[in-house]
Amino acid sequence: MPTDVLRELLEGNDVAGMQQWLDQRLPHEIADELGRQDAVAAVLLFRLLDKDRALAVFEELDPVDQHNVLSGLRDKAFHDLVEAMDPDDRARLLGEAPATFAQRVLEGLSQRQRAMTADLLGYPEGAVGRYMTPEVVPLRQHLTAGEALNVVRTKGHDAETVYTLPVVDDQRRLQGVVTLRRLVLSPPETPVHELAITDAPRTRAADTAESAARLTRDANLLALPAVDSEDRVVGLLTVDDAIELIEAADTEDIARQSATTPWSGHYMAATVVQLARSRVIWLLLLIVAATLTVNVLQFFESTLSQVTALALFIPLLVGTGGNAGSQAATATVRALALGELRTSDILRVAWRECRVGLLLGTMLAVVGLGIGTLLVSAPVAITVALSIVAICSWAAVVGSVMPLLARRVGIDPAVVSAPLVTTLVDATGLVIYFLVARAVLGV
Amino acid sequence: MPTDVLRELLEGNDVAGMQQWLDQRLPHEIADELGRQDAVAAVLLFRLLDKDRALAVFEELDPVDQHNVLSGLRDKAFHDLVEAMDPDDRARLLGEAPATFAQRVLEGLSQRQRAMTADLLGYPEGAVGRYMTPEVVPLRQHLTAGEALNVVRTKGHDAETVYTLPVVDDQRRLQGVVTLRRLVLSPPETPVHELAITDAPRTRAADTAESAARLTRDANLLALPAVDSEDRVVGLLTVDDAIELIEAADTEDIARQSATTPWSGHYMAATVVQLARSRVIWLLLLIVAATLTVNVLQFFESTLSQVTALALFIPLLVGTGGNAGSQAATATVRALALGELRTSDILRVAWRECRVGLLLGTMLAVVGLGIGTLLVSAPVAITVALSIVAICSWAAVVGSVMPLLARRVGIDPAVVSAPLVTTLVDATGLVIYFLVARAVLGV
Numbered sequence: 001m002p003t004d005v006l007r008e009l010l011e012g013n014d015v016a017g018m019q020q021w022l023d024q025r026l027p028h029e030i031a032d033e034l035g036r037q038d039a040v041a042a043v044l045l046f047r048l049l050d051k052d053r054a055l056a057v058f059e060e061l062d063p064v065d066q067h068n069v070l071s072g073l074r075d076k077a078f079h080d081l082v083e084a085m086d087p088d089d090r091a092r093l094l095g096e097a098p099a100t101f102a103q104r105v106l107e108g109l110s111q112r113q114r115a116m117t118a119d120l121l122g123y124p125e126g127a128v129g130r131y132m133t134p135e136v137v138p139l140r141q142h143l144t145a146g147e148a149l150n151v152v153r154t155k156g157h158d159a160e161t162v163y164t165l166p167v168v169d170d171q172r173r174l175q176g177v178v179t180l181r182r183l184v185l186s187p188p189e190t191p192v193h194e195l196a197i198t199d200a201p202r203t204r205a206a207d208t209a210e211s212a213a214r215l216t217r218d219a220n221l222l223a224l225p226a227v228d229s230e231d232r233v234v235g236l237l238t239v240d241d242a243i244e245l246i247e248a249a250d251t252e253d254i255a256r257q258s259a260t261t262p263w264s265g266h267y268m269a270a271t272v273v274q275l276a277r278s279r280v281i282w283l284l285l286l287i288v289a290a291t292l293t294v295n296v297l298q299f300f301e302s303t304l305s306q307v308t309a310l311a312l313f314i315p316l317l318v319g320t321g322g323n324a325g326s327q328a329a330t331a332t333v334r335a336l337a338l339g340e341l342r343t344s345d346i347l348r349v350a351w352r353e354c355r356v357g358l359l360l361g362t363m364l365a366v367v368g369l370g371i372g373t374l375l376v377s378a379p380v381a382i383t384v385a386l387s388i389v390a391i392c393s394w395a396a397v398v399g400s401v402m403p404l405l406a407r408r409v410g411i412d413p414a415v416v417s418a419p420l421v422t423t424l425v426d427a428t429g430l431v432i433y434f435l436v437a438r439a440v441l442g443v
Numbered sequence: 444m445p446t447d448v449l450r451e452l453l454e455g456n457d458v459a460g461m462q463q464w465l466d467q468r469l470p471h472e473i474a475d476e477l478g479r480q481d482a483v484a485a486v487l488l489f490r491l492l493d494k495d496r497a498l499a500v501f502e503e504l505d506p507v508d509q510h511n512v513l514s515g516l517r518d519k520a521f522h523d524l525v526e527a528m529d530p531d532d533r534a535r536l537l538g539e540a541p542a543t544f545a546q547r548v549l550e551g552l553s554q555r556q557r558a559m560t561a562d563l564l565g566y567p568e569g570a571v572g573r574y575m576t577p578e579v580v581p582l583r584q585h586l587t588a589g590e591a592l593n594v595v596r597t598k599g600h601d602a603e604t605v606y607t608l609p610v611v612d613d614q615r616r617l618q619g620v621v622t623l624r625r626l627v628l629s630p631p632e633t634p635v636h637e638l639a640i641t642d643a644p645r646t647r648a649a650d651t652a653e654s655a656a657r658l659t660r661d662a663n664l665l666a667l668p669a670v671d672s673e674d675r676v677v678g679l680l681t682v683d684d685a686i687e688l689i690e691a692a693d694t695e696d697i698a699r700q701s702a703t704t705p706w707s708g709h710y711m712a713a714t715v716v717q718l719a720r721s722r723v724i725w726l727l728l729l730i731v732a733a734t735l736t737v738n739v740l741q742f743f744e745s746t747l748s749q750v751t752a753l754a755l756f757i758p759l760l761v762g763t764g765g766n767a768g769s770q771a772a773t774a775t776v777r778a779l780a781l782g783e784l785r786t787s788d789i790l791r792v793a794w795r796e797c798r799v800g801l802l803l804g805t806m807l808a809v810v811g812l813g814i815g816t817l818l819v820s821a822p823v824a825i826t827v828a829l830s831i832v833a834i835c836s837w838a839a840v841v842g843s844v845m846p847l848l849a850r851r852v853g854i855d856p857a858v859v860s861a862p863l864v865t866t867l868v869d870a871t872g873l874v875i876y877f878l879v880a881r882a883v884l885g886v
Contacts, residue, residue, distance in 0.1 A: 004787055026644060028661045032782065060663075153628060162624050163606050163665075180623060181605050185596060201469065217690070218471045220503075220683040222606075222665065239682055240663040243689070247660070250693045251777060257700070258773035258861060259766060267778035268788065272795055276802040279770045286766055287807050287831075291814050293758035298818065304754060311747060311754045315736035315761050315869050322765070323702060323729055323862040327722045330701035334694060335710035339475065344447055345711065352715055359719040364730050371734050375741065388730075418701060418861050419766040426758050 006033055010041050019048050027053060031060035034069070035266040043072030055084050063093045064265045067101065079108035086160055087113065088133050088241065091120035095130060096264070119234075128212045129205040131245060132226045132235030133160035138168040139192055141175050146188030152180065164223035166233045167196040173231045176200055179222075202227055205234050212237050213245035214339065253337055256414035257330060259286065286419055292427040293318075300434040306443045309376045313384050314430070316368075321391040321429040322422030324360060328353050328399030329421045336403060336413045346404040353400040357393030365389050383433070383440045390436065391429040398425055449476055453484050462491050470496060474503030477512070478709040486515030498527050506536045507708045510544065522551035529603055530556065531576050531684065534563035538573060539707070562677075571655045572648040574688060575669045575678030576603035581611045582635055584618050589631030595623065607666035609676045610639040616674045619643055622665075645670055648677050655680050656688035657782065696780055699857035700773060702729065729862055735870040736761075743877040749886045752819045756827050757873070759811075764834040764872040765865030767803060771796050771842030772864045779846060779856045789847045796843040800836030808832050826876070826883045833879065834872040841868055 009017040022030060022045065030049070034042045034057070046069045049057055058066060058081055066089075070078055082090065082105050094102045094117065106114055116134050123129025137155045139148045148165070156162040165183075167176045176196035186195055201219045203212040205226040216224045216239060223236040252262040259282035263274060270278075297304065297314075304310055332349060335341040341349070365385035372381025399421045403413035437443065452460040465473060465488065473492070477485045477500070489512050492500060501509060501524055509532075513521055525533065525548050537545045537560065549557055559577050566572025580598045582591045591608070599605040608626070610619045619639035629638055644662045646655040648669040659667045659682060666679040695705040702725035706717060713721075740747065740757075747753055775792060778784040784792065808828040815824025842864045846856035880886065 026642065026662070028663075032661070036783070060661075149627065156624070156628055162627070180627065181599070184592065184605070184623065184627070185599055199469065217683075217686050218475070218503075219469070220471075222682070239665070239686075240660075243660050243682075243686055246686070247689065247693075247781075250690075250697075251781070254693075254697060254700070254773060254777050257697070258770045260770050260774065267774060267783045268791075272798045272802065275774070275795070275799045279767070279799070280803055280806055283763065283766055283770075283803055283807055284810060287759065287763050287810050287814075290759040290762050291818075293762070294755045294814065294818055297755045297758070301751070301755075305751055308744070308748055308751070311757070312737045312740045312744075314754070314757050315740070315873065316730065316733040318758050318761070319733045319736070319765075319862075319866055319869055320726065320730050322762075322865065323726055324722070326701045326862055327703050327726075330697060331703065331710060331718070334697050338690075338694070340479070340710045348711075352718070355715045356718045356722070359715065360723055360726055363723055364726055367727060367730050371730075371737065375734075375737055419762075419769055422765065422865075423762055426762055430758065 006037075006045075010037070010044070015048065018045060022048055022053075027056035028060045030057045031065075035062060035065050036268045038269065039068040039072065042068055046072075051080070055081065059085070059089065062265065063089075063096045065269075066093050067097050070105075071101070075108070078104075082108055083110060083113060086133060087116040087120055087135065088131055088160075088235075090117050091130055094121060095125060123205060126208055126210070127206050128203050128209050128226050128237055129235070131209045131213075131241045132205060132237045134235045135159045136166060136225075136233060136236050137162055138166045138172060138233050139178065141167050141169060141191075141193040141196065143192045144188060145183045145186045145190045145192060145195060148178070148183050148192050149188070152183070161223050161236060161238050164221065164225070164236060166225045166236070167192055168233055171230075172233055174202060174225055174227050174233050177225055200225070203237065204229070209237070209245050210249050213242040213249075216242040217246060218339075249337070253333065253412075253414040256412065257333060257417050259283070259417040259419040282417070282419065286423045289423045290426065293430055296427050296430045296434075300430075303434055303437060303443050307380070307437065307441060309380050310383070310434070310437055312376065313368075313372070313380070314433075316371075317384065317387055317391060317433055318422075318426040318429050320364060320388060321395040321425040322418075324357060324392045325395035325399035325421040325425045326418035328356070328396040329403060329416055329418060332400045332403045333413050333416065336407055341404070343404050343408045346401060346408070349404060350397050350401050353396040354393050357396030358389065360396070361389035361392030364392060379441055383437045386440065387429075387433045387436045390432045391425070394428065394432065395421070395425045398428075449480075453480070453487070458491065461488060465491055465496075470499035471503045473500045474508075478505060478508050479711045481712065482511040482515065485511055489515075494523070498524065502528070502532065505708065506539045508712075509536050510540050513548075514544070518551070521547075525551055526553060526556060529576060530559040530563055530578065531574055531603075531678075533560050534573055537564060538568060566648060569651055569653070570649050571646050571652050571669050571680055572678070574652045574656075574684045575648060575680045577678045578602045579609060579668075579676060579679050580605055581609045581615060581676050582621065584610050584612060584634075584636040584639065586635045587631060588626045588629045588633045588635060588638060591621070591626050591635050592631070595626070604666050604679060604681050607664065607668070607679060609668045609679070610635055611676055614673075615676055617645060617668055617670050617676050620668055643668070646680065647672070652680070652688050653692045656685035656692075659685040660689060661782075692780070696776065696855075696857040699855065700776060700860050702726070702860040702862040725860070725862065729866045732866045733869065736873055739870050739873045739877075743873075746877055746880060746886050750823070750880065750884060752823050753826070753877070753880055755819065756811075756815070756823070757876075759814075760827065760830055760834060760876055761865075761869040761872055763807060763831060764838040764868040765861075767800060767835045768838035768842035768864040768868045769861035771799070771839040772846060772859055772861060775843045775846045776856050776859065779850055784847070786847050786851045789844060789851075792843050792847060793840050796839040797836050800839030801832065803839070804832035804835030807835060822884055826880045829883065830872075830876040830879045833875045834868070837871065837875065838864070838868045841871075 176198035255262040369385040402416040619641035698705040812828040815827045846859040
């Protein structure tokens with residue numbers, strides 16, 4: 001277990017041991033370990049790396065960890081690292097860092113790097129502009145493949161990628177993209193515009209980065225060209241950034257799905273207070289909402305006192321309803337995230353899920369009937385069984401429709417979390433239960 | 444809303460309209476729409492595409508949809524498509540298709556393609572070998588950059604990627620990788636072994652594809668070389684396949700997290716029965732487990748009948764406990780999936796979550812105290828408040844520890860779903876509640 005070894009080394013302050021440990025690891029492995037450590041330990045370890053590896057490791061760190069490490073470094077090392085960063089990574093770091101820190105970073109930068117970073121920071125948070133690389137090698141469309149390759153050879157060193165090359169006109173307007181592969185495999189005299197893919201997907205630099213990332217994935221691109229409002233090429237969104245964006249979005253959705261406020265950073269690095277803060281708001285909202293269940297039960301207290309046996313099945317019923325609702329909600333939220341669903345599907349989805357709920361409810365009712373008859377009495381068992389059918393289909397509809405409604409009014413569908421659906425279904429489920437009870441038991 | 448338009452065209456059998464609709468879309472957009480349609484409609488639309496676009500669209504389809512489309516085509520079109528597929532895509536298709544279908548595919552293949560496909564199918568399901576491309580361009584280490592470029596020019600046309608090139612010795616054993624970028628940007632006389640990255644990550648073709656995909660992402664690679672047991676290069680896992688693998692894994696985890704059996708395919712394309720089938724098993728298990736809550740309540744029935752007011756807070760308490768448990772479970776499951784957590788962290792995690800639970804419980808208890816006093820009486824309110832604290836910390840520990848235990852015994856941590864945790868916490872939470880009640884109310 002690498003971490004444990006490392007923790008021992010850190011606690012024992014065994015520098016030689018840490019040195020040796022670091023030498024045996026790849027940059028991304030070291031970055032992963034640094035992310036697990038507190039700021040002090042991270043800096044200590046980072047300082048033990050030689051210059052080249054330090055940069056390699058640094059590039060693999062999350063912005064929050066980059067911030068921690070940098071804060072612990074002296075000016076020289078600090079500025080060397082910051083200067084060497086890719087502009088997009090730097091922009092992301094500054095986007096999340098406090099102003100004083102951003103100040104310190106920008107001051108140390110060379111003219112050119114500062115300019116590029118400023119450009120990227122000009123885009124709104126979450127926009128493609130914050131994640132794209134501005135260091136691109138645009139090719140004039142009238143070049144030949146051979147000439148284009150020479151352009152790549154002379155200008156390609158700074159670029160983050162040279163595998164996807166934007167083809168532009170004299171106004172730097174995007175005409176299409178050509179891959180380095182095509183340039184290399186084609187006869188040198190072939191004109192670039194013949195090799196270019198002219199209907200290749202593109203994005204506005206101001207568009208949201210997440211959708212651009214999903215487009216990059218859907219179209220299996222290594223890089224997606226980003227243009228300004230005049231269609232001029234301003235950057236490229238590379239696939240590695242696209243993957244990070246998609247995974248970050250998934251992590252956020254998953255957190256929201258469990259009624260947790262998403263926070264950036266490593267689980268093990270988060271403090272107890274941070275974890276609690278990310279969860280408390282929803283728990284408070286939900287417990288207040290749950291008061292509704294108390295009111296419902298108070299309303300039916302007479303029925304309850306006449307047939308106390310009804311109380312026995314309350315957790316089972318609300319639990320089952322909650323589970324059925326969570327399943328439907330999770331399925332629709334994910335389908336929305338993957339673009340499989342559109343808000344216009346709402347009625348079809350409701351009808352589908354209603355039937356799914358009836359089907360599931362019927363199967364579960366059989367079990368409920370058995371449990372009820374076994375543990376209490378036939379009439380109560382029948383009440384429970386009928387309630388299960390009604391609650392399941394109701395829960396499935398609520399769970400599936402709410403995310404679509406959220407999307408329609410512009411809220412992230414993922415906030416329709418399993419706990420939220422459960423809480424809502426609990427109260428309504430109890431109403432159903434007692435209405436059925438009154439009808440069946442005639443109380 | 445594109446789908447609605449398309450559905451109308453399909454219902455109206457407006458071929459000209461569909462044709463026009465297809466002409467305005469990019470391949471991956473058409474593939475997405477085909478995935479939303481039933482098999483018949485998908486084939487109908489697919490047949491309207493001209494040969495080149497048909498292939499482009501086909502490559503973007505999920506295996507399930509590829510199977511549907513192919514089944515509807517006549518032999519000629521069928522074999523042209525299958526022959527043109529990348530070997531790894533073909534292997535994936537055959538891996539999921541019925542034997543008779545696989546038969547029909549393999550018969551039509553050329554010698555070379557059949558051999559490559561057979562090799563890939565030789566690997567176990569879920570292994571890198573099923574997802575890698577076998578069409579690689581290995582470079583002998585003694586070549587110069589210029590010679591290497593010529594190798595790429597002559598052999599590169601069939602390869603799926605030429606951006607990451609494995610460098611091999613005379614026994615085809617992997618010595619490192621060199622990027623096309625380096626070959627193009629370096630002086631032609633530079634020896635390849637000087638340009639090669641020798642400590643580049645690699646994977647065994649027999650290893651699990653998901654971990655290889657995550658390695659590809661963690662190390663920001665465009666392709667990960669796959670080797671056999673003798674370290675000989677047998678293929679490359681390209682980043683686009685890595686993304687698909689990661690997203691599929693995330694989708695599976697998300698489904699499991701809501702106690703749903705993952706199924707491949709499009710939400711809108713799934714039938715009501717398919718949806719129900721993917722959800723029923725867990726619901727049945729959970730409702731049986733929920734019987735425990737009935738037993739618990741029966742056990743405390745005397746207490747309940749003495750203080751019927753206790754019944755009012757049952758849904759609120761089990762709900763809150765369930766929510767707290769789900770949050771903890773979701774956080775740990777995701778952290779495990781992202782490699783942020785290891786099973787060796789189990790004790791630290793338990794201790795962290797226990798404190799988080801206490802913190803959250805205390806804050807929620809205040810609300811519970813208020814609600815209780817307002818709606819019922821102080822003693823009951825105190826009972827509720829104390830129970831909330833105990834239940835929250837208990838739920839957080841259970842929710843966080845169970846996924847780690849699951850991983851330790853070799854079960855996918857994601858099966859520790861929110862509903863599962865909720866159900867388990869429900870019964871135990873009730874015990875806590877009534878024990879507290881007896882102590883506080885002295886009943």
